[in-house]
Amino acid sequence: xxxxxxxxxxxxxxxAAVLDHDGRVVVAVEHETxxxxxxxxxxxxxxxxxxxxxxxxxxxxxxxxxxxVMDALAxxxxxxxxxxxxxxxxxxxxxxxxxxxxxxxxxxxxEMRDRVVVASTCLSGGAMLDGSDYEPLxxxxxxxxxxxxxxxxxxxxxxxxxxxVTPRHELAAAEVIxxxxxxxxxxxxxxxxxxxxxxxxxxxxxxxxxxxxPVAEEAAKLLTAVNQRGLSRxxxxxxxxDGTIATLDNAVTHPxxxxxxxxxxxxxxxxxxxxxxxxxxxxxxxxxxxxxxCALTDGRPRMTVGHTKVTGVPTGLSIPALVPIxxxxxxxxxxxxxxxxxxxxxxVGPGARTFVQSLSPRIVGxxxxxxxxxxxxxxxxxxxxxxxxxxxxxxxxxxIVPLNSPHLDEIRAAVRExxxxxxxxxGADPAKVALVxxxxxxxxxxxxxxxxxxxxxxxxxxAGWMSGKAKAAVHAREDAR
Amino acid sequence: MxxxxxxxxxxxxxxxxxxxxxxxxAAATVPMTQVALDTQGPVDVVDLADLPSDGLVMPCAYxxxxxxxxxxxxxxxxxxxxxxxxxxxxxxxxVAMMCTEIGGSNxxxxxxxxxxxxxxxxxxxxxxxxxxxxxQVAMQIAGVHPGPSVLADDHDHxxxxxxxxxxxxxxxxxxxxKAFGDTxxxxxxxxxxxxxxxxxxxxSISRALRIGxxxxxxxxxxxxxxxxxxxxxxxxxxxxEGKVNLVSPLRTNAAPRFAANLRSxxxxxxxxxxxxxxxRVEVGHEYLAILEDGEVRATTPDIITLFxxxxxxxxxxxxxxxxxxxxxxxxxxxxxxxxxAGLELVGPRAFGLDLDYHPLAAP
Numbered sequence: 001x002x003x004x005x006x007x008x009x010x011x012x013x014x015x016a017a018v019l020d021h022d023g024r025v026v027v028a029v030e031h032e033t034x035x036x037x038x039x040x041x042x043x044x045x046x047x048x049x050x051x052x053x054x055x056x057x058x059x060x061x062x063x064x065x066x067x068x069v070m071d072a073l074a075x076x077x078x079x080x081x082x083x084x085x086x087x088x089x090x091x092x093x094x095x096x097x098x099x100x101x102x103x104x105x106x107x108x109x110x111e112m113r114d115r116v117v118v119a120s121t122c123l124s125g126g127a128m129l130d131g132s133d134y135e136p137l138x139x140x141x142x143x144x145x146x147x148x149x150x151x152x153x154x155x156x157x158x159x160x161x162x163x164x165v166t167p168r169h170e171l172a173a174a175e176v177i178x179x180x181x182x183x184x185x186x187x188x189x190x191x192x193x194x195x196x197x198x199x200x201x202x203x204x205x206x207x208x209x210x211x212x213x214p215v216a217e218e219a220a221k222l223l224t225a226v227n228q229r230g231l232s233r234x235x236x237x238x239x240x241x242d243g244t245i246a247t248l249d250n251a252v253t254h255p256x257x258x259x260x261x262x263x264x265x266x267x268x269x270x271x272x273x274x275x276x277x278x279x280x281x282x283x284x285x286x287x288x289x290x291x292x293x294c295a296l297t298d299g300r301p302r303m304t305v306g307h308t309k310v311t312g313v314p315t316g317l318s319i320p321a322l323v324p325i326x327x328x329x330x331x332x333x334x335x336x337x338x339x340x341x342x343x344x345x346x347x348v349g350p351g352a353r354t355f356v357q358s359l360s361p362r363i364v365g366x367x368x369x370x371x372x373x374x375x376x377x378x379x380x381x382x383x384x385x386x387x388x389x390x391x392x393x394x395x396x397x398x399x400i401v402p403l404n405s406p407h408l409d410e411i412r413a414a415v416r417e418x419x420x421x422x423x424x425x426x427g428a429d430p431a432k433v434a435l436v437x438x439x440x441x442x443x444x445x446x447x448x449x450x451x452x453x454x455x456x457x458x459x460x461x462x463a464g465w466m467s468g469k470a471k472a473a474v475h476a477r478e479d480a481r
Numbered sequence: 482m483x484x485x486x487x488x489x490x491x492x493x494x495x496x497x498x499x500x501x502x503x504x505x506x507a508a509a510t511v512p513m514t515q516v517a518l519d520t521q522g523p524v525d526v527v528d529l530a531d532l533p534s535d536g537l538v539m540p541c542a543y544x545x546x547x548x549x550x551x552x553x554x555x556x557x558x559x560x561x562x563x564x565x566x567x568x569x570x571x572x573x574x575x576v577a578m579m580c581t582e583i584g585g586s587n588x589x590x591x592x593x594x595x596x597x598x599x600x601x602x603x604x605x606x607x608x609x610x611x612x613x614x615x616x617q618v619a620m621q622i623a624g625v626h627p628g629p630s631v632l633a634d635d636h637d638h639x640x641x642x643x644x645x646x647x648x649x650x651x652x653x654x655x656x657x658x659k660a661f662g663d664t665x666x667x668x669x670x671x672x673x674x675x676x677x678x679x680x681x682x683x684x685s686i687s688r689a690l691r692i693g694x695x696x697x698x699x700x701x702x703x704x705x706x707x708x709x710x711x712x713x714x715x716x717x718x719x720x721x722e723g724k725v726n727l728v729s730p731l732r733t734n735a736a737p738r739f740a741a742n743l744r745s746x747x748x749x750x751x752x753x754x755x756x757x758x759x760x761r762v763e764v765g766h767e768y769l770a771i772l773e774d775g776e777v778r779a780t781t782p783d784i785i786t787l788f789x790x791x792x793x794x795x796x797x798x799x800x801x802x803x804x805x806x807x808x809x810x811x812x813x814x815x816x817x818x819x820x821x822a823g824l825e826l827v828g829p830r831a832f833g834l835d836l837d838y839h840p841l842a843a844p
Contacts, residue, residue, distance in 0.1 A: 096553075098553075098555070098556050098635040098636050099553065099554050099555065099556070099635070100556050100557070100558075101513035101516060101517075101554050101555045101556055101557035101558075101593065102512045102513050102516055102554055103516065106512055106515075106516055107512055128662045129549055129552075129662050129663065130662070134553070135636075161552050161553060162552045162553075196548060196551050196552060197551045197552070198551065198552045198553075198554055199512070199551075199554065326791050331806075334724070334804050335804040335805065335806070336804070337803060337804055338802070338803055338804075339803055340726060340727070340803065443546060443548035444546060444547065444548065445545065445546035445547065445548070445663070446546045446548065446549070446663050447655070447658075447659040447663055448659075450548075452548075
């Protein structure tokens with residue numbers, strides 16, 4: 001028997017839960033602490049009477065941030081909750097010389113820009129919508145810039161015009177810079193972040209370049225906490241903004257995708273605990289009030305369309321679409337919906353039970369305006385941890401596709417394959433990866449029909465490095481003790 | 482009057498209000514305008530009366546696909562190449578830039594294009610709001626010839642299209658924009674100052690700025706109060722505060738005109754003081770008409786704008802969705818649109834509605 005352990009560290013209160021391989025919650029805890037160590041100890045203590053020892057846990061999944069982190073990052077202290085402000089020094093390269101109407105870093109608050117970016121340049125390069133060169137790639141300019149920044153930066157962020165059509169110039173530029181600068185520092189390419197919107201994609205790429213090192217350091221501390229508790233056989237995953245998970249190594253190279261993770265796993269956890277795929281989820285505070293409502297659709301949180309600002313910088317990041325309480329909970333419920341039909345309202349978080357108790361008995365179990373019933377499922381307090389433990393590993397590929405291309409079928413197949421590969425890189429079980437969503441959205445006002453193709457593929461996390469007989473032997477040894 | 486970085490936010494807000502739900506958000510072009518004003522200095526906004534009669538006025542706007550423009554954000558200096566070509570063609574000096582469409586993202590963009598071309602900006606525009614069609618401008622009513630069309634892209638490729646009829650002009654201009662890769666800047670309806678005085682919507686830049694300043698002055702008050710204030714100051718009507726109860730699926734049709742190829746319907750239920758009321762909103766690229774109890778309350782070309790009750794931002798037609806709380810404002814359109822030729826070009830029937838223009842009416 002193998003188990004998954006989920007841990008949510010959203011703020012002053014933390015939660016943890018152990019799920020068996022059928023996705024049933026075996027134990028769940030929720031209490032006032034901010035440290036991974038204490039909540040891990042608490043959940044392992046609670047699990048022991050069920051015969052669950054550390055070595056039987058295959059996966060440990062952390063959901064480490066919520067949306068408030070963005071405010072913390074913007075604060076003058078630069079203290080990103082849990083991730084102290086050791087931001088890497090970044091050099092920014094934009095490929096697209098005729099894009100100077102908004103030069104790189106224009107929209108950044110000066111304080112943030114000064115802390116993060118040491119140099120930036122706008123060079124000839126990039127692609128047209130049809131995949132041809134927007135401008136020839138300026139190799140000489142890249143070499144000169146690489147020499148200028150060599151030794152002064154921790155990371156380079158490269159963003160090319162229409163890299164979502166073809167990343168050709170971003171890849172070539174990375175090679176030039178790597179050759180000139182040697183092995184030091186990370187090189188991040190904007191097409192991996194994906195999507196449309198040059199400035200937002202560039203901002204996100206620079207931001208991720210700055211965050212990768214400190215986030216990796218913090219993640220290493222989580223690894224230590226895990227190993228110290230005898231969980232060294234488990235593979236560690238981190239939860240992401242969309243309620244999916246990725247291996248720690250993979251996740252830390254895309255740090256922006258961690259934002260909003262605890263809100264997302266709260267919604268995923270609510271779905272699992274109440275066995276609902278379509279509902280509304282009320283996220284509660286410890287005092288029993290609802291801080292926001294999020295729609296649960298097909299077992300996933302509804303997401304914003306992007307345009308999320310991080311520390312005042314527009315990034316195009318998509319995060320859970322939380323509807324804050326302006327007038328009343330009923331009104332927030334209504335605004336969170338897509339259509340007038342009533343839905344179940346699932347309360348999760350530390351104040352879930354208090355909220356439900358505060359309602360008149362007449363309402364509970366029947367309805368609050370706009371709902372078919374109000375429910376606080378068992379273990380609702382630890383929903384964020386349950387959701388983290390239960391979440392799938394998902395990879396995504398986005399690409400702009402011209403519908404009248406003679407290679408349309410090949411392009412579509414390649415995007416599907418890229419999504420599958422992305423899921424496997426994120427730690428999905430290669431034998432179980434399947435497409436979960438294929439979407440083609442037409443782009444408006446174009447002379448030739450063109451779509452933004454988005455494919456998501458995913459599956460359960462891969463089995464740990466130790467499986468089969470080796471694991472059985474260890475278990476036998478432990479059980480004998 | 483001068484436009485500088487300090488008044489840009491108010492100006493952009495006014496451009497959004499005048500967009501009637503279309504035109505693209507002004508916020509999209511605010512950064513490039515900020516950069517242009519920072520590097521080139523403030524832009525003079527001038528009355529047509531104060532310009533030499535025989536000088537040229539050059540209306541300018543971005544065109545093409547927003548999906549391309551968010552990647553190929555341009556240089557903001559496309560207007561320099563256009564100006565050069567226009568002056569060469571007409572053999573006269575351009576004395577002012579003019580905004581083609583004050584509503585939405587082309588409002589701030591015209592300021593950026595003027596700043597980079599080092600031209601003053603006429604206190605005027607071609608629409609007084611936003612419309613989807615290139616020919617839906619006051620100059621068309623006044624008989625100004627649209628040609629030549631001068632188009633430029635971000636690499637200073639310039640195309641001059643000369644044609645006898647508007648249809649050919651648009652057909653040829655469209656193929657030039659396609660060759661650019663579906664983005665560019667264009668100037669049509671270039672005219673003398675003397676012509677412009679009789680042919681454009683006057684006062685649009687200062688109007689947008691005034692609208693933005695009224696809203697800024699209402700900061701901290703409920704959005705519905707701010708919208709009522711706008712209605713009072715600009716002879717409009719605050720029609721209702723309501724929640725969006727239904728947005729029908731978007732219907733596209735191969736209408737002969739682009740302006741009429743997109744349609745949906747939304748129902749709004751009154752809230753707070755407006756409990757029990759229900760508005761029906763006909764939606765195209767812009768908000769086209771408002772009906773209540775079988776009666777018409779407002780129609781295009783009057784300017785119908787929806788505000789989000791919580792953020793105070795305008796709600797564009799493509800972001801309207803179930804559950805939103807909105808305040809509905811209708812502002813009177815420029816007089817030019819109320820003559821028969823104007824209503825034929827931009828009245829309800831031009832957008833496929835089987836409905837006559839109806840002057841703004843309070844419930």
